[in-house]
Amino acid sequence: MRQIAPPPRLLMGPGPVDADPRVLRAQSAALVGQFDPWMTRTMAETQELWREVFVTANEQTLIVDGTARAGIEAAIVSLVEPGDRVLVPVFGRFGHLLREIAERAGAEVHVIEAEWGTVFPESVIREAIDRVRPSLVALVHGDTSTTMAQPLDGLGAYCAERGALLYVDATASLGGNTLRVDELGIDAITTGLQKCLGGPSGSAPASFSPRAVETIMGRRSVEAGIRGEGDETAQNRIRSNYFDLAMIFDYWGPKRLNHHTEATSALYGARECARIIVEEGLPATIARHELAGRAMLAGVQGLGLAAYGDLAHRMNNVTGVIIPDGVEPDAVRGAMLEHFGIEIGTSFGPLHGKVWRIGTMGFNARKDAVLTTLAALETCLRRAGAAVPVGGGVDAALDEYAGS
Amino acid sequence: MRQIAPPPRLLMGPGPVDADPRVLRAQSAALVGQFDPWMTRTMAETQELWREVFVTANEQTLIVDGTARAGIEAAIVSLVEPGDRVLVPVFGRFGHLLREIAERAGAEVHVIEAEWGTVFPESVIREAIDRVRPSLVALVHGDTSTTMAQPLDGLGAYCAERGALLYVDATASLGGNTLRVDELGIDAITTGLQKCLGGPSGSAPASFSPRAVETIMGRRSVEAGIRGEGDETAQNRIRSNYFDLAMIFDYWGPKRLNHHTEATSALYGARECARIIVEEGLPATIARHELAGRAMLAGVQGLGLAAYGDLAHRMNNVTGVIIPDGVEPDAVRGAMLEHFGIEIGTSFGPLHGKVWRIGTMGFNARKDAVLTTLAALETCLRRAGAAVPVGGGVDAALDEYAGS
Numbered sequence: 001m002r003q004i005a006p007p008p009r010l011l012m013g014p015g016p017v018d019a020d021p022r023v024l025r026a027q028s029a030a031l032v033g034q035f036d037p038w039m040t041r042t043m044a045e046t047q048e049l050w051r052e053v054f055v056t057a058n059e060q061t062l063i064v065d066g067t068a069r070a071g072i073e074a075a076i077v078s079l080v081e082p083g084d085r086v087l088v089p090v091f092g093r094f095g096h097l098l099r100e101i102a103e104r105a106g107a108e109v110h111v112i113e114a115e116w117g118t119v120f121p122e123s124v125i126r127e128a129i130d131r132v133r134p135s136l137v138a139l140v141h142g143d144t145s146t147t148m149a150q151p152l153d154g155l156g157a158y159c160a161e162r163g164a165l166l167y168v169d170a171t172a173s174l175g176g177n178t179l180r181v182d183e184l185g186i187d188a189i190t191t192g193l194q195k196c197l198g199g200p201s202g203s204a205p206a207s208f209s210p211r212a213v214e215t216i217m218g219r220r221s222v223e224a225g226i227r228g229e230g231d232e233t234a235q236n237r238i239r240s241n242y243f244d245l246a247m248i249f250d251y252w253g254p255k256r257l258n259h260h261t262e263a264t265s266a267l268y269g270a271r272e273c274a275r276i277i278v279e280e281g282l283p284a285t286i287a288r289h290e291l292a293g294r295a296m297l298a299g300v301q302g303l304g305l306a307a308y309g310d311l312a313h314r315m316n317n318v319t320g321v322i323i324p325d326g327v328e329p330d331a332v333r334g335a336m337l338e339h340f341g342i343e344i345g346t347s348f349g350p351l352h353g354k355v356w357r358i359g360t361m362g363f364n365a366r367k368d369a370v371l372t373t374l375a376a377l378e379t380c381l382r383r384a385g386a387a388v389p390v391g392g393g394v395d396a397a398l399d400e401y402a403g404s
Numbered sequence: 405m406r407q408i409a410p411p412p413r414l415l416m417g418p419g420p421v422d423a424d425p426r427v428l429r430a431q432s433a434a435l436v437g438q439f440d441p442w443m444t445r446t447m448a449e450t451q452e453l454w455r456e457v458f459v460t461a462n463e464q465t466l467i468v469d470g471t472a473r474a475g476i477e478a479a480i481v482s483l484v485e486p487g488d489r490v491l492v493p494v495f496g497r498f499g500h501l502l503r504e505i506a507e508r509a510g511a512e513v514h515v516i517e518a519e520w521g522t523v524f525p526e527s528v529i530r531e532a533i534d535r536v537r538p539s540l541v542a543l544v545h546g547d548t549s550t551t552m553a554q555p556l557d558g559l560g561a562y563c564a565e566r567g568a569l570l571y572v573d574a575t576a577s578l579g580g581n582t583l584r585v586d587e588l589g590i591d592a593i594t595t596g597l598q599k600c601l602g603g604p605s606g607s608a609p610a611s612f613s614p615r616a617v618e619t620i621m622g623r624r625s626v627e628a629g630i631r632g633e634g635d636e637t638a639q640n641r642i643r644s645n646y647f648d649l650a651m652i653f654d655y656w657g658p659k660r661l662n663h664h665t666e667a668t669s670a671l672y673g674a675r676e677c678a679r680i681i682v683e684e685g686l687p688a689t690i691a692r693h694e695l696a697g698r699a700m701l702a703g704v705q706g707l708g709l710a711a712y713g714d715l716a717h718r719m720n721n722v723t724g725v726i727i728p729d730g731v732e733p734d735a736v737r738g739a740m741l742e743h744f745g746i747e748i749g750t751s752f753g754p755l756h757g758k759v760w761r762i763g764t765m766g767f768n769a770r771k772d773a774v775l776t777t778l779a780a781l782e783t784c785l786r787r788a789g790a791a792v793p794v795g796g797g798v799d800a801a802l803d804e805y806a807g808s
Contacts, residue, residue, distance in 0.1 A: 001449060001679050003426070004672045006436045016665055019435050022407070027669055028432040031423050031604055032410045033747040045405060065606060066470040066646065067664040073646045096628040101645045194665060200435055202469060202606065202667025224500040226752060239643065241505045242470065242477045258752075260471040261420055261598060263606025265431055266670065268408045275405050343437040348630060348662075 009337075012373045013345030013359050014144040014318050015172065016194035016201050019269075020363040023199045026272035027265045034262050043252060046267060049274035053197075053282060054189060054207045055180040062252045063270050064204040064243070065263040068171040068192025071204025073101050074243035075167050075188045078216045079136055081236050082106030087134035087164070089113075089120050091150060092143030093348045098169060102138060105239065110134065116350055117309035117320075119150045129162050136165050142173030142315040144195070145348050147308060147357065149177055149315045156185020165212055171195060175277055176289035176317035176361050187212040196289060196317050198362040199273040203266045208245070220246035226258055289316040292360035292370055295400040299374040300358070302396025303381065303388050308355045317361035320347075322354065324386050329353050332380045340376040370397050413741075416777045417749030417763050418548040418722050419576065420598035420605050423673075424767040427603045430676035431669045438666050447656060450671060453678035457601075457686060458593060458611045459584040466656045467674050468608040468647070469667040472575040472596025475608025477505050478647035479571050479592045482620045483540055485640050486510030491538040491568070493517075493524050495554060496547030497752045502573060506542060509643065514538065520754055521713035521724075523554045533566050540569050546577030546719040548599070549752050551712060551761065553581055553719045560589020569616055575599060579681055580693035580721035580765050591616040597677050600693060600721050602766040607667070607674040612649070624650035630662055693720040696764035696774055699804040703778040704762070706800025707785065707792050712759045721765035724751075726758065728790050733757050736784045744780040774801050 011017040032039045043062075051061045064071045076098070080086060086107040088099045091114040102109045110132040114120050129137060137159050142149040152168065159166040165187040170179055174189075176196030181189055190206040193199030208216065219238050222231040238244040242260065250257040277285050293316040297307055300321050308320025323329050329346065333356065336342045345357035358377075360370055374393030381388045415421040436443045447466075455465045468475045480502070484490055490511040492503045495518040506513045514536040518524050533541060541563050546553040556572065563570040569591040574583055578593075580600030585593055594610040597603030612620065623642050626635035642648040646664065654661040681689050697720040701711055704725045712724030727733050733750065737760065740746045749761035764774055778797030785792045 001453060001682070003679070004430045004433045004446070004675060006434050006446075007442050009434070009436050009440065011435065011437055013437060016435055016438060016668065019669075024432040024434070024669070026408045028428040029408045030410050030413070030428070031415065031420055031598075032413050033415055033417060034420060036413065036741070036747065038411050042408070042410075049405060066474060067667055069664050070470060070474075070646050073644065077644075093630070097645070100627045104641065104643050104645055106643075192665070194435075200667060200669040201665040202670045223504045226497070237508065239508050239510075240477065240481075241501070241508055242474050243646075260473050261596070261605040263471055263604060263670075264420065265423075265428070265604040265673065266606045266667075269669065271408060275407070278405070337440070343440065 008341050010342045010364070010369060010372060012364060012369065013343045014357040015359060015361065017359055017362050017364045019200050020198040020276055022276060023269050023272045026268040029268050031264045035256060040256060042271065043262065043267065046271040046274065047252065049271060049278055050205045050207070052278050053175060053274050055282070056182045056207050058181070058207045058209055060213050060249055061207040062248065063267060064190065064206050064248065065260055065266065066204055067201045068190065068204050069097065071190030071192065071206045072098065072169055074245055074248070075190050075206060076101050076138060077105045077240050077243050078219070078238050078245035079165060079167065079188060079212060080105045080107045083108060084136065085110065085132055085134040086136045086138055087128055087132045089125050089128065089139045091119055091146060091148055092116060092140065093145035094140045094143045094169060098138045098140065116146045117148065119148050119310065119313045122151070122154055125155060126158055129158065129164060133162070134164050136167060138167040140169045141179060142177055144172045144318050144357065147315055147318045147320040148310065148313050149173055151313070152184050160185055165215065173315060175285055176365065177315055178286055181207055193270060193273050196361045197273045198276055199269050203270040205270060213249070216245045222257065223247065289361060289365045291400065291404050292365040293317055293319065295370050295397040296358055296360045298400045299370065299393040299397035302392040303374070303378060304392065317359060317365065319358045319360070321356045321358060323356060327381065327384050327386050329356065332384050335380040335383065336376055342373055342376050344373070367401055412745050414746045414768070414773060414776060416768060416773065417747045418761040419763055419765065421763055421766050421768045423604050424602040424680055426680060427673050427676045430672040433672050435668045439660060444660060446675065447666065447671065450675040450678065451656065453675060453682055454609045454611070456682050457579060457678050459686070460586045460611050462585070462611045462613055464617050464653055465611040466652065467671060468594070468610050468652065469664055469670065470608055471605045472594065472608050473501065475594030475596065475610045476502065476573055478649055479594050479610060480505050480542060481509045481644050481647050482623070482642050482649035483569060483571065483592060483616060484509045484511045487512060488540065489514065489536055489538040490540045490542055491532055491536045493529050493532065493543045495523055495550060495552055496520060496544065497549035498544045498547045498573060502542045502544065520550045521552065523552050523714065523717045526555070526558055529559060530562055533562065533568060537566070538568050540571060542571040544573045545583060546581060548576045548722050548761065551719055551722045551724040552714065552717050553577055555717070556588050564589060569619065577719060579689055580769065581719055582690055585611055597674060600765045601677045602680055603673050603677040607670045609674060617653070620649045626661065627651065693765060693769045695804065695808050696769040697721055697723060699774045699801040700762055700764045702804045703774065703797040703801035706796040707778070707782060708796065721763060721769065723762045723764070725760045725762060727760055731785065731788050731790050733760065736788050739784040739787065740780055746777055746780050748777070771805055
């Protein structure tokens with residue numbers, strides 16, 4: 001068998017999208033021992049860079065080694081004890097994932113649901129908190145399954161007043177949408193690299209407020225094999241070793257207690273993702289996503305297509321496109337991939353076969369990527385028999401860029 | 405902050421060690437969408453390559469996205485239900501880790517211990533199986549904390565006779581020591597890339613026998629959000645979503661049910677690790693480790709140092725060296741790193757400050773790496789005040805290579 005040789009692709013689906021080439025190169029740097037002074041310094045630098053991306057002063061800002069859902073599970077299983085009440089507002093597929101993970105962690109999970117394509121009014125979440133009195137409120141910020149972003153203003157303060165912690169899954173939104181962790185009073189947040197952050201799936205940056213850290217450290221149990229004097233085993237020990245954030249904090253912190261062996265290549269990639277954003281400037285990165293998203297929306301509308309969902313609450317980085325009648329959904333997607341090497345997304349559950357999802361995120365939140373996708377989409381729609389205005393997509397998108 | 409620029413290092417500790425440059429390069433290849441036909445074909449190729457490294461026909465041979473201990477936890481939490489009896493023979497630190505993970509999974513764990521530096525006679529494990537009547541026997545093959553490798557012959561058949569499954573943690577041994585999964589009757593095995601396999605930490609190749617798969621699929625629960633008709637939730641659902649191997653099988657298998665988003669860069673690296681071994685030929689890879697380990701052992705003995713533990717059962721890829729009296733352990737290690745850029749390992753627990761661990765594994769199971777390390781060690785010992793025979797290390801190692 002031969003060495004890897006991926007075909008050229010432009011990934012304009014809901015993620016993963018193309019990684020920034022600088023991130024890919026960083027991943028090919030040579031390894032260094034896990035307690036080498038250079039390595040521990042690099043881990044500390046990585047933490048510092050991610051604090052800037054999360055807009056937080058949280059000491060416990062670090063990388064969980066695994067995909068985005070590894071970060072979600074680490075947060076939930078470390079914060080939740082069996083029997084704890086958890087409130088999960090669900091407005092798309094990934095809210096169901098949070099529910100599922102909390103249930104498996106033994107929580108008593110209470111769900112409220114918003115119709116797909118909408119978000120919750122703040123009052124509805126507040127009423128549910130008052131009713132359920134959860135110890136944790138867990139919700140998705142931007143759910144790519146519906147392209148919606150839930151407004152979070154005021155929620156952190158309300159949770160704190162009511163004695164709940166607030167966990168936010170920012171896998172799909174961070175870096176492409178405004179999300180300032182400390183200002184919003186978020187206690188726990190996790191993400192992945194493969195959406196707006198310019199990297200591959202496989203690392204889960206995460207950050208935890210002092211309140212969350214107190215809860216987690218109350219369950220601290222140093223593992224057998226490296227346990228020292230005074231290291232007790234908590235009665236309410238975290239159910240997972242790999243996702244035991246108390247041990248992960250001790251590994252990333254000054255104690256440098258051995259836990260897993262840090263995934264060094266992935267760490268290099270995660271550091272580079274944050275470094276690139278800090279270099280561009282986080283507000284500029286978000287503005288680039290806002291503009292690319294606006295151009296894509298104008299473009300698909302310019303092709304005569306309708307956009308899905310409550311556009312006032314859409315994420316910047318993914319656009320839902322209602323598939324026109326008479327067009328075979330997978331045939332158009334297949335033609336985009338076969339002829340142009342461009343990937344756009346299908347949908348889950350109730351939207352499957354009804355909505356395409358087009359991403360404009362991370363390295364691909366770029367004018368040329370937006371225009372190329374729209375030009376290819378026009379061609380593939382036309383050849384599938386749809387009536388599309390000639391140049392209607394690229395012209396509308398170019399107008400957005402010209403006016404920006 | 406600047407781009408990553410690691411200092412040159414020769415990593416001759418117990419792992420992680422330097423990755424093969426081909427693996428690092430593979431990790432910088434461009435990303436492809438997770439359900440792109442090329443991507444699913446690449447996943448299938450990766451499975452095929454790892455079957456060759458594990459020497460197995462197991463269909464369920466795949467990569468768990470996370471470090472080696474992610475693989476361990478996935479295996480144990482998917483195989484063990486709360487209250488199940490698990491037998492863990494412990495002969496070093498990583499046996500304690502298996503115990504710990506099984507306890508957190510809710511198992512009733514029974515431990516037998518062998519003195520550090522020794523392994524179990526087969527009869528002792530058999531007696532424990534008869535006494536405990538476990539549903540799972542979980543043990544480490546090669547435990548780098550003591551440099552010992554537990555012989556496994558006959559154990560799989562004995563477990564099968566007694567109705568137990570056999571899980572083996574081969575993180576530190578696979579690729580450097582003979583370990584033929586099907587011949588040994590192993591039901592579940594996991595590893596990491598950062599020891600003998602030539603890659604970085606962050607991926608956990610794993611393989612499961614039909615018997616193990618049957619147990620795991622008996623607990624299958626498709627997650628909310630993608631559940632279809634006829635997908636029931638098992639009463640004894642696996643406690644973790646991320647480590648739910650039934651869902652991971654469905655993701656890697658023909659159903660391609662979405663679970664995590666595959667860590668594509670890491671997948672490329674894991675594929676390349678196996679590809680390189682298959683290209684070299686697994687027996688040649690193991691022989692290279694055997695020779696490098698023998699040369700390192702002869703070398704440290706040629707420097708007048710004693711090797712640690714029961715040498716009849718040592719791993720090929722890591723040598724324990726008893727630190728001579730009067731030598732400050734960390735000063736010598738520090739000088740190796742500072743002056744030569746060479747890392748050798750300290751030890752955990754009872755061996756800390758008493759034993760250095762020198763690895764000869766993966767890309768570094770090479771003559772030049774062995775000789776360079778011995779030459780540097782001679783210098784650092786001499787300058788630390790130890791009486792060492794001039795050239796005693798490199799000459800003995802060269803003799804081993806000449807005689808090979």
